[in-house]
Every structure is written in structure tokens, then in C-alpha cells.
Amino acid sequence: MIDTIRTTIAIDPLTRIEGHLKIEATIENKKVIDAKSEGTLYRGFEQILVGRNPLDAIQITQRFCGVCPTPHAIASAQALENAFGIMPPTNGRVIRNIMQGGNYIQSHLLHFYHLASLDYFRGPDVPPFIPRYESDYRVPQTVHEALTNHYIQAYQIRLKAHELCAIWAGKMPHVASIVPGGVSINPRLDSITTSLWRLKELTDFIDNVYIPDVITVAEVYRDYFSIGTGNKKLLSFGLFDLDAEPDVVKRKRFIPMGRMSNGKIETVDPRKITEDVKSSWYDSPSHLQPGNGDTKPNPKKSGAYSWLKAPRYNGEVYEVGPLARMAMAYESKSNPKAAQLVEDTLKKLKLGPEALYSVMGRHLCRALECKLVADEISGMIMQVKLDEPVCTDHEIPDSAQGMGLWCAARGALGHWIEIKNGKIARYQAVVPTTWNASPKDDKGQPGPIEQAMIGTIVEDTENPFALARIVRSFDPCIACAVHLIEPGKSVKKFRMV
């Protein structure tokens, strides 16, 4: 009889992500049998919002995250518009799409080069790139030098994406011009021309550097096409509004709203989104819809290990993000350009579509989506009409409810507002990382990141780099997620990558 060797390891903090995250894994005979992902910062934005003027929500919720403020501004504005019963005019809709596009490009470039790539190559030999663990760096020296140069080049390029956004937003991070009913900026001819040239520089880099780099890394680390698979259920709220249909579910979007379960594409009914709290430090009941969400904290709750609630669709676990959007576009052919990009790339890599459900699959989907978005917004810039209205007038109702569903770079994003006496009575945001980094639900189903870790082989518990790579492939954004560490928590063993 073989003795079972069981250890619990923790990576705290997991750096090179947005925010503060801790990862725990229980490993038995080199295999991860249980996993926990936990944020370690609580700011209480939803509490801060209560009692304020509803219009303030657009500025306040952007401060969830400095990497992805734009989608929060848009989801919040859409929740307000839903509550006010208004829709933006064409210019307002198109200009928001352009800002969101610039933010996607910025976020995807930052994620691959500055957050994730140092998992695969050494980087420069100066702080903050040293110290590092010397392990499993497999790219040849020539590739290493190229990646180092591109890492630095990507810094200069990603700021062009911020500029592209700021031309319409006023500034980035934290956009000024998104307001209920549309935008506050009147388009100018030079905004259009200077956007097009910045986009051209970005497209050149995405086509000639970013995508080739991801493919190079993917070929060297081919085994990571079968590591970190996850649960293969996908959810997207869709990206870029193409019409002014008031019902968000019926609205036409460039990347459509949808979900995939057991290989089949299905529609989304927002009423089926609920949040479980059995593993979360809340005394409020489970299965509440976010629009009726309740938040009664109890840090001493037995059996709980997270301040993240567990959002579920129809009681099931769903992954959100570029993989969800691109794999569904590929399977459904709902976006022919996206489907073609995925198909061509898989063919080039001699891989089947199942390879998308992996660490490298996520990086690949993110890069291809970056190209898709960049190509699309050049057309949108030309749709901006000079001297036409940018904003619809609004009136704050005494009481109303509103919902905004959108996709941040990291995945499906929902904002829900309830207004009473003209003030915010309730505000709930279910952000991409709440889906992906959610704890176990009432049925005991682990969240997507936890599922992606479970089953992974960890050769060296002193250096579990595979786990860090898995978690980073989701591009977690912990600042967006509400969280508090459990006081007095103890971990048996404590080792890092």
C-alpha cells in the first residue's frame, strides 16, 4: 500500500494580476484534488453607492478597476438608461463602442505582455524582473530576445490604445464622457482622423507582433493546450451594440449574447442568473437574483471561505471571457470573421477546437479577439456623424429598476440598480472575475478557476508554476470583486512559484 502524500499549498499574493489574489490547492500524489481562489481586499463599493444620486454610479463603479473602467461605465450607464426608459442616439452608441474597443486592445496587450508573458520567458535581468524562479523557461535564446524587445515595445503601443479611448473619453483610466443617455463629447473631425491613425499603429502591432508571439509561445508550450481545461460551459453577454433595441436580450450585438452548455449554443435569460452564498461569508439567502441581491456579511460563517458570491446560470457554473466569446463565435458561426480567425489559427497549429479549452487556448482567443475588435472599430470610427446628437435627455424617476449587461475584456459584466426616492437604494455588480473566481456553490460545484486547477499535475510543490499559469490565463481582476480574508485562517504549507 502506497502512503498518500497530501499537502495544501498557497500562493499569496499571486502577482501580475489586477488586484490582490490568493490561491490555495490541495495536492495528493502530485495531483490537485481541491482548489480555492480567494481575493484579499474588501472595499465595499456597493455599500458606498447606496443613498447617492443615481448618476454618480457611472463615475463610482469605474473605480472598481483601473484596467477596465470603460465597461463598468457602459454597464452602469445602460442600467441607468434601462431604469430611465431611454436609449442613446446613434452617435452615443457608436462612440461608446469605440471607447470600449480601445480599452479591449489596451487590456489584452497589457495582459499578454506585462502580466502573463513572464511565465514563459525570463525578461530583462533588472528589477522588477529579478528575482524570479528559474524554471521551465523553454523558449530558445533568439525568441527570448525578441519577446524581451516586444515586452518593452508593447508598453509604448498599449498607450496608443489608451489615447484612442481618451480621444473620445476625455482621459484614461476612468472615462469622463460616458453619461446617462449617451456621451457628453461632440465629435470633431480631428477626433476621427487621429483615431484612425492610432488604430493603424495598433493593428500593425497586433497582426505582426502580438499574434505571432502568442503562436510562438503556444508552439513551445504545446502541452498547455491540454492543461487548465475548466468546465467547458461558456457565457457571454455580447459586445458592441449595433442597434437601439431597448431590450438588451433582443439587441443586436457584434459579438452576440449567448451561452454554451454541453456543446450546444443557447440563449440567455437574465432572470436565471442567481448567486449562491453557502461558501461565502454572508448570512443572506442563496439563489437570489442580483437585482434583488442582499448582502449581510458574517465573517465567522462556518464552512465559508470567500467573500465572493458564486454566480450561477440556472444553477450551473459558467466561464466568461475571450475563450467564451471566441469559442462560441466559432461554434455558432454567429460572427463569421471570428469563426474564420479561430478556424485558420487552429489549422495552422494543427489543433482541434477542444484545444481552445486550455491555458494556451485562452491566450490564443484573447489575441485573436484583439485583432477582431481592432479591425471592427476602424469601421465604427467612420460611422461617427459630425453635428448629430450624442445624448438623449433623461429624468431621474422616483423609483425604478435597471439592468445593464455588457462584456468587459475579461468577460460578462452585469450591473443592477434599484432607485427609490430618486436615490440609489440597491446596487449590485456581477463582474467577470466573480464568475471565473467564484467559490463552491450550494451544490458543492467549484468555480471555473477552481475546476481548471483541479486535476493538474504539480511535480514540485515548492514551485507550482503550472497553477500560476492556469490562474493568469483567466486574466483575473480581483479589484472588481468584493472580498475579505478570513481572520485566523491557517494553511498547512505555504509555497510559491
Added chain:
Amino acid sequence: MSIIHSVSRRDFIRWAVAAPVSLNFIDDFLPKLAAALQEAVKEYPIIWLQASACSGCSVSVINTIHPSIKNVILEQVIPGHQLKLLYHGTLMAATGTLSLDTARDAANKYKGKYVLVVEGAIPTKEKGIYGTLGEKDGEPISMLEWIDFLGRNAMATLTVGTCAAYGGFPSAEPNPSGSKGVTDVYQMLNIATPVINIPGCPCHPDWFIGTVAKILLYGMPKPKELDEFGRLKLFFGRSVHNRCINRDYLDEGIFASRFGQEGCLLELGCKGPFTNADCPIRLWNGSTNWCINAGAPCIGCTEKGFPDAHSPIYQRR
């Protein structure tokens, strides 16, 4: 306010650490040149701690154009002066305990000689349990403990962004995590390390680089160079309102009452008259734009008391 008191220009020249790094290959071939170069290039250790933050200030500072972020991180921030970014949670290669060991070791090695940059407010409620970073003996280490250790041993502290300077959004009513800005936390912990505030939501890259350059070239700011909120008058000495592009509308009595309408934005809640910052002449993101030029009222993001003092955002104060 006792923002700066005890650090002289000489202290800041001592901030430059004579440490041989990354010149090894030259060292083998041209020892004299190497010695000369080491003499010429001064290195300045920096520890950058993110507390209750959204990372927006880091994302903003890496938008710096001249110098580029490559100049700032890998080369010289100004000729002859190199920053040595020893710890930064979002950018560094190391993770887990290795990353925190790096911060701890750096603070011990360069005790009294490094500059601590803080991004984000500090949660203080219930001994800071609302924000933690790493563990010791199975117990979480609060950001408050990190600030106590890193701040006490630093030569000076730069707060990047309004959250670190004055508390910002996490400290907005009802302040669920008991968050505070660094100056208030230092007062609470009896830490005498001088603080220079570089507020903004986010902090403009030029304000950060400019403050660093000012210190490297001319030493710590004299009291008269700072305002009562610990900010350099160089950047925060005049109001947004006084240099606003919409002053002609104000003079002519043309006010916008709806978003997208031309006119002075006071009726839409513009806080320009109550906000000191050089946005109207500096502009943002490669000088492409700024809030008021995008038809959006100034929300007063560089001010102490932001956001509560400026709420509701879109109503005239």
C-alpha cells in the same frame, strides 16, 4: 501640516545608492569605464506598494511618454539617474512569498534610503483585516502592517493618486473598510517619514515623473513649494477653473444645461472652481484630450474629500 520637515537635499543625494549592478560585462573588459559609469549613474531604490487600489494609477503612470516607461524602469529616468523598482505587485516577475521577501529584504537592506510609493488607501478598520497581503505563520498580514513596516523605514513616501493621498473612493461614506490616506495613517502610527502627495484619479504620469525629477535634481521640496494638502504647487498651484477652455462661455453667460450642449459646465456640476490641477494646460493621454474638452464636468478628483465633497457629481455645488 508636517508633510516635510526632516529630509534635506543631502539626504536625497544619499538616496542614490552606489551599488554595482548589470555592468558586469563591461567590468570584465573596461574596469576604468565601469568605475566611471558607476560614479555617473546614481541608483534610487523604490518600493511600490498597492493597497486598497484599482491599479488605475499604475496603469496611468506607465502611460508616460517622455521619459518612456522603458526609460523609467530599465534605463534612466533622467540622464544620470536610475530608479531601481524593487517591488511592484503588478509588474514584477516574482510571485508569492518570493515577491514579499523581495520587499522585506529591500526595506532592510536600504533602510532609511529607499522611497516608498503608495497606491491606494489603507484599510484600518479591525486592525486592517479588510486588506491583506501575504501571510506569516498562517495569519494574514494586513496592508496596515506593511505600511507600518515599509513606511517607518523609508526615507520619504510618495502617495500616487487620491486614494493614497487622502483616502479617495474606498473612504467614501460609509467607509466600510475604515480606509485612510497615508498621511492620516502615519499620524495614527506615529510615523515621521515625510510624505509628498501626488493626487488624481488617476495620478497623471507627468505629475509622478515630475515630482520624482524635482526631488532627484533639486532635493525634497521646501515647505513653500507645497500647498496645505502636501501637493507640489508646480502642478496643483492653480485652479482648473481659472485656466479653463470654457472661460469665454462663462464670460458671455452661456451655460450647458444638458450633456453634449456647448457652454460652461457649471450647471452640470463642474467642480473646476474648487479643484487645483493643471489639466487645462497639461491635457491627458499624449495631450489628446481632457475631461472638460470632452464635454464632461471636472469631478474634482485631485482634491482632499473627493468624492464625497463633490457629490452629487452632476449637480452644481
